[in-house]
Amino acid sequence: MCMSFVSALINADKANHTDPSPGFSKLTAAEAEKSIAGNLCRCTGYRPIADACKTFAADVDIEDLGLNSFWKKEDSRDMKVSKLPPYDPSKNLNFSTFPRFLTSEPAAYLDSRKYPWDTPASVDELRSLLQSNLAENGARIKLVVGNTGTGYYKETQRYDRYIDLRYIPDLSIIRFDHIGIEVGAAVTISKLISFLKEENKINLSSYGKLVSQKLAQHMEKIASPFVRNSASVGGNLVMAQKNGFPSDIATLFLGLGATICVMTSQGHEKLTFEEFLARPLLDSRSVLLTLLIPFKKEGSSTCSKFLFETYRASPRPLGNALAYVHAAFLADVSSHGNGILINVIQLAFGAYGTKHPTRAKQVEEYLTGKILSINVLSEALKLVKQAVVPEDGTTHPDYRSSMVVSFLFKFLFCFTNVGPMISGGLLNGITLVEEVSESNKDGYISEGKPHTLLSSAKQVVESSKEYHPVGEPMKKIGASMQASGEAVYVD
Numbered sequence: 495m496c497m498s499f500v501s502a503l504i505n506a507d508k509a510n511h512t513d514p515s516p517g518f519s520k521l522t523a524a525e526a527e528k529s530i531a532g533n534l535c536r537c538t539g540y541r542p543i544a545d546a547c548k549t550f551a552a553d554v555d556i557e558d559l560g561l562n563s564f565w566k567k568e569d570s571r572d573m574k575v576s577k578l579p580p581y582d583p584s585k586n587l588n589f590s591t592f593p594r595f596l597t598s599e600p601a602a603y604l605d606s607r608k609y610p611w612d613t614p615a616s617v618d619e620l621r622s623l624l625q626s627n628l629a630e631n632g633a634r635i636k637l638v639v640g641n642t643g644t645g646y647y648k649e650t651q652r653y654d655r656y657i658d659l660r661y662i663p664d665l666s667i668i669r670f671d672h673i674g675i676e677v678g679a680a681v682t683i684s685k686l687i688s689f690l691k692e693e694n695k696i697n698l699s700s701y702g703k704l705v706s707q708k709l710a711q712h713m714e715k716i717a718s719p720f721v722r723n724s725a726s727v728g729g730n731l732v733m734a735q736k737n738g739f740p741s742d743i744a745t746l747f748l749g750l751g752a753t754i755c756v757m758t759s760q761g762h763e764k765l766t767f768e769e770f771l772a773r774p775l776l777d778s779r780s781v782l783l784t785l786l787i788p789f790k791k792e793g794s795s796t797c798s799k800f801l802f803e804t805y806r807a808s809p810r811p812l813g814n815a816l817a818y819v820h821a822a823f824l825a826d827v828s829s830h831g832n833g834i835l836i837n838v839i840q841l842a843f844g845a846y847g848t849k850h851p852t853r854a855k856q857v858e859e860y861l862t863g864k865i866l867s868i869n870v871l872s873e874a875l876k877l878v879k880q881a882v883v884p885e886d887g888t889t890h891p892d893y894r895s896s897m898v899v900s901f902l903f904k905f906l907f908c909f910t911n912v913g914p915m916i917s918g919g920l921l922n923g924i925t926l927v928e929e930v931s932e933s934n935k936d937g938y939i940s941e942g943k944p945h946t947l948l949s950s951a952k953q954v955v956e957s958s959k960e961y962h963p964v965g966e967p968m969k970k971i972g973a974s975m976q977a978s979g980e981a982v983y984v985d
């Protein structure tokens with residue numbers, strides 16, 4: 495938690511933010527909260543920890559801090575601020591975040607005589623290592639990048655050799671040109687997000703900007719910042735291909751028609767993402783090298799625009815939980831009279847209860863060439879319900895199916911010609927109708943608003959009445975004070 499917060503502070507200092515008022519850092523309160531969000535514990539101590547982190551932020555709502563119990567009501571903001579410890583980057587960050595007592599431990603765990611590690615420095619070196627005598631003699635080899643996969647798939651066997659892919663420059667590239675964004679398989683999810691969020695991609699087409707923005711927003715909900723800092727994009731996709739892991743990235747790449755390059759014992763294979771998922775499972779000597787997110791040519795006709803949206807339903811909407819369903823939709827549309835004509839559409843769904851994410855091709859075929867109307871939408875929703883079906887044994891199948899339908903509805907509804915007609919009547923009060931679609935003259939349309947950092951939920955737990963009042967829920971007296979920040983903690 496501390497390391498993540500310190501790195502957020504350092505990154506904020508490097509970022510192009512406006513200079514903060516004296517005593518504060520460039521970090522915003524939202525960034526402070528986000529940096530520690532990876533810690534799932536929300537017990538009584540969480541609020542004061544979050545408050546302490548937010549005291550570094552110049553935009554902090556000083557009245558909202560739990561510390562306000564120590565302030566007098568009539569004190570001015572300046573007076574209150576003067577009671578906070580001032581932030582000085584030159585003094586405060588001049589320390590090592592790695593605990594000294596731990597420095598000897600990693601060496602003991604990673605004893606190279608016990609667990610031999612190879613660190614090839616090029617793809618050629620990696621290839622010869624995989625083809626060496628050692629490999630041919632049936633040695634069990636494991637390719638490793640961040641090793642976060644063991645968080646999901648417990649290792650039941652030891653390997654004879656471990657090969658670390660992080661030092662191969664070709665596997666760590668991220669670059670873009672007019673063809674698309676190329677990503678090395680060992681690039682971490684955090685690095686890819688930062689790259690996609692960089693604002694200096696002036697030469698990027700509007701399609702490229704739209705895709706970058708949406709991918710970054712979605713990927714920020716994968717796992718937690720701590721995991722994303724080590725987890726590689728390639729490792730994630732290999733887990734999806736080999737283990738049927740419900741990978742968000744696989745669904746996003748399927749929706750975008752990404753391609754990949756794999757090195758096998760036969761040579762290099764270039765595959766579409768769909769072919770990659772459908773091919774026989776990668777063996778331990780095959781290496782995912784790079785991925786390409788292709789850019790589309792700007793619209794099939796001058797008046798056409800691209801839509802790209804991603805969706806995710808999970809127990810925690812801001813991330814830190816595997817999704818029940820995720821989806822990525824890409825469409826090329828143009829205006830046609832009073833309506834919107836769908837020229838091309840790609841609908842990818844994942845995690846809903848199949849081994850791999852899939853494209854709803856029947857629905858795509860149905861929608862292609864149609865002008866969106868309420869009847870077309872209704873038929874598409876019926877079709878998607880039949881096409882995207884959780885396999886037997888999947889938990890919450892009805893919920894997942896309903897989310898599949900809802901996501902498609904959400905994507906298409908604002909572009910039907912009925913929205914304005916009924917917004918004052920039948921669907922009054924439904925937020926979707928109130929959402930504004932931003933139309934960008936540059937060639938793409940973006941729907942919806944960014945999610946706020948805080949969310950609320952209600953859970954009703956039924957208890958047996960047999961031993962009433964035993965089992966009746968009781969409110970913890972201090973809970974609301976702790977959650978609101980009014981509780982005062984003393985030593």
Ligand SMILES: Cc1cc2nc3c(=O)[nH]c(=O)nc-3n(C[C@H](O)[C@H](O)[C@H](O)COP(=O)(O)OP(=O)(O)OC[C@H]3O[C@@H](n4cnc5c(N)ncnc54)[C@H](O)[C@@H]3O)c2cc1C
Pocket residue numbers: 636637638639640641642643644645646659679680715716717718721724725726727728729730731732733740741742743776780781782783814815816817
């Ligand atoms: C707590 C937690 C939460 C998570 N939540 C999500 C989530 O919400 N959504 C989501 O999509 N993912 C999620 N993940 C998965 C996470 O993204 C992956 O674990 C991670 O991306 C794997 O990358 P890695 O570098 O750690 O791979 P490793 O663990 O090093 O490797 C994983 C597997 O891939 C193989 N491998 C790695 N790189 C290559 C390569 N280049 N070529 C061939 N084989 C290779 C390894 O041999 C191994 O079998 C979560 C993981 C954790 C631990």
